[in-house]
Amino acid sequence: MTRTFATRDVDNAAEAMRAVFPATPLQLNEHLSGLYGAKVWLKREDLSPVRSYKIRGAFNFFRKAIAAGGSDHTFVCASAGNHAQGFAFVCRHFQVPGVVFMPVTTPQQKIDKTRMFGGEFITIRLFGDFFDQCYKAAQDHVAETGAIMVPPFDHPDIVEGQATVAAEIMEQLPDGTVPDLMILPVGGGGLSAGITGYLDGVVKREDFLFVEPAGAPSLKKSLEAGEIVTLPKVDNFVDGAAVARIGDLNFSMLKGFSDGQVMLLPENAICVTMTSMLNVEGVVLEPAGAMSIAALAQLGPEKLAGKTVVAVVSGGNFDFERLPDVKERAMRYAGVKKYFILRLAQRPGALRDFLNLLGPEDDISRFEYLKKSARNFGSILIGIETVKPENFDRLKANFDAAGMGYEDITDNEILANLII
Incomplete structure (x- = not known):
């Protein structure tokens, strides 16, 4: 060690x-x-x-930097999350100026919370769409002004x-x-x-x-x-x-x-x-x-x-x-929510026949017509929630017995990201 x-x-x-x-x-x-x-x-x-x-590391860094004569410096960090909030809180505690660099894409809630913790002692600068761009801007600011960079994790203090x-x-x-x-x-x-x-x-x-x-x-x-x-x-x-x-x-x-x-x-x-x-x-x-x-x-x-x-x-x-x-993610991991693409016949009563395949604990959470894959059939995206994962075994068996074409896309990351 x-x-x-x-x-x-x-x-x-x-x-x-x-x-x-x-x-x-x-x-x-x-x-x-x-x-x-x-x-x-x-x-x-x-x-x-x-x-x-995160407030702990920030506090200790500031405490030691100020004891070493850093109280007349401006402190800088780059963060859109917990490090920024801890940094801002500690700036206000020690009453030293701080600049927080955040990406332009940072949610307003995080910006507001950081500003609340730091009050008049911090300035928030939005720069770049990605963190790497934001971090580079913070480094440039430190090089130009002689400010003190407060890293999020990689420092002894x-x-x-x-x-x-x-x-x-x-x-x-x-x-x-x-x-x-x-x-x-x-x-x-x-x-x-x-x-x-x-x-x-x-x-x-x-x-x-x-x-x-x-x-x-x-x-x-x-x-x-x-x-x-x-x-x-x-x-x-x-x-x-x-x-x-x-x-x-x-x-x-x-x-x-x-x-x-x-x-x-x-x-x-x-x-x-x-x-x-x-x-x-x-x-x-x-x-x-x-x-x-x-x-x-x-x-x-x-x-x-x-x-x-x-x-x-x-x-x-x-x-x-x-x-x-x-x-949504929790239900999918627990196996109680799945997404299927069904090949549904384009005829009167087809939807009623499909609904009859569902069990008493199955609930349709999404139903979306995608396109006609043939003159007599259409592709349907359907999301189904249930109570127990094993209910899907019965449902799939019902699909098979009815001759219904389907594909379970729940764990197909590419398809799921595109259409769910």
Whole structure:
């Protein structure tokens, strides 16, 4: 383990943070504990002042930069998400000027929230359609003005700040309790590098589990290769963890772990957890914030029973305009919603005959005439929701018995993106 900080420095950083916000709760979740036969503790970083752990690294960076004489400088960051909000909050706390560069395509809700946290101490500049263009503009601004860049994850002071999550966990667990499993979400790697560094020698190395979205496996691929791998593309759905390249410093701290300790989660599986936590617990989580809890379902009771598990819930900045998409993805992953293209005869009564094939728990959620594929037949896009996945076995059997041509396109990514 390459450690970039002393544990006493992390403890000092955690103490200093109490001037800004109290320790986030470590909660024993009764529902999840009962579900998996384990003691499941959730470290609720979604309950920080900016609803994510990012405030920690930003605070520690500013604290040290100001102590080193940086109070007469302007601070700069490039972000359209949690890093920007943590940065803005800390600018206002220390009453130092900050400039936040965001892509022009950033949702207005995120711009407004960042401005709310920073108030008069920040300026927001919109530049470029993509983050890389925005980040380059921020770098150019720093070069031209001598401002101080605050990176999102790849810096010793940022990592040290994120490590305060681990310091709080060990203070909050019952005396003498050491986790049997520590589940950490991974994006750029600052949080996981900080936590594993602080807990080195306390939690066994094999008892860490890192969780990445399947569409952005930067740590997994880098551990497999034994060196940092830059992904050619990422799926941005889990926007808080969709990173194409893990931080250099962070990888140096994590490279001793096995690639087998990295779980890749399908984006739609994360949506199941988001909807479940909202419906059952009333907890709003962003996709990245739900990853560590989603890992529990992948492990199952057989691997978790009897264990003390700590899952870090990294954030809860969720835009509810995304909720219909999250619900859709969750239902498709759970197998209770499917899309078919049907070849329906163009004759009186054909639609009634089709409806008679549906079961009492089947519901049509979408019906769209696509085109006539022949004079006597037409192609229909139909979405069907049901209660139990096995209902679709019966429905398909009914289709076959009726001689109805159909294609299940639910998991056909190209077709689904084009016409659903």
